[in-house]
Amino acid sequence: MSLFRKGTKAYSIFNLKCPRCQEGDLFETGTFSFQKPFDMPKNCPVCGQKYFLEPGFYYGAMFISYIITGWFALIFVGTAILVFGMDWQLAFGLMVATMAVLFVWFFRISRAIWINFNVKYQPGAGTGTGMRDQG
Numbered sequence: 552m553s554l555f556r557k558g559t560k561a562y563s564i565f566n567l568k569c570p571r572c573q574e575g576d577l578f579e580t581g582t583f584s585f586q587k588p589f590d591m592p593k594n595c596p597v598c599g600q601k602y603f604l605e606p607g608f609y610y611g612a613m614f615i616s617y618i619i620t621g622w623f624a625l626i627f628v629g630t631a632i633l634v635f636g637m638d639w640q641l642a643f644g645l646m647v648a649t650m651a652v653l654f655v656w657f658f659r660i661s662r663a664i665w666i667n668f669n670v671k672y673q674p675g676a677g678t679g680t681g682m683r684d685q686g
């Protein structure tokens with residue numbers, strides 16, 4: 552998953568990295584290990600960036616999650632029926648199965664997008680020099 556250049560928001564989002572240093576992981580476990588799927592550390596393990604900027608910070612991520620899953624479902628079912636000529640029952644069943652597998656990933660991507668709206672990339676934050684800037 553190194554489609555995106557470091558320093559871009561897409562890099563942080565798709566690699567689920569800290570938005571500030573892009574070194575530390577946003578989540579404690581791998582997405583498809585399905586262990587502790589929703590647990591995030593309180594701070595970035597590399598640069599110390601807070602992952603919970605305020606109480607209820609991730610409510611905003613829920614709306615992003617709705618948008619992503621909504622579009623995904625629509626495009627998935629639409630493609631299955633219109634492009635592959637599936638019955639809608641089969642298309643719908645496949646969509647639900649796929650969503651079940653990708654649910655954790657959608658959840659994490661939504662949080663990564665949300666924290667990237669709120670925290671800027673700071674080159675060098677992970678090397679130790681950045682920590683002094685923001686205490």
Ligand SMILES: [Zn+2]
Binds near residue numbers: 575595598677
């Ligand atoms: Zn960091």
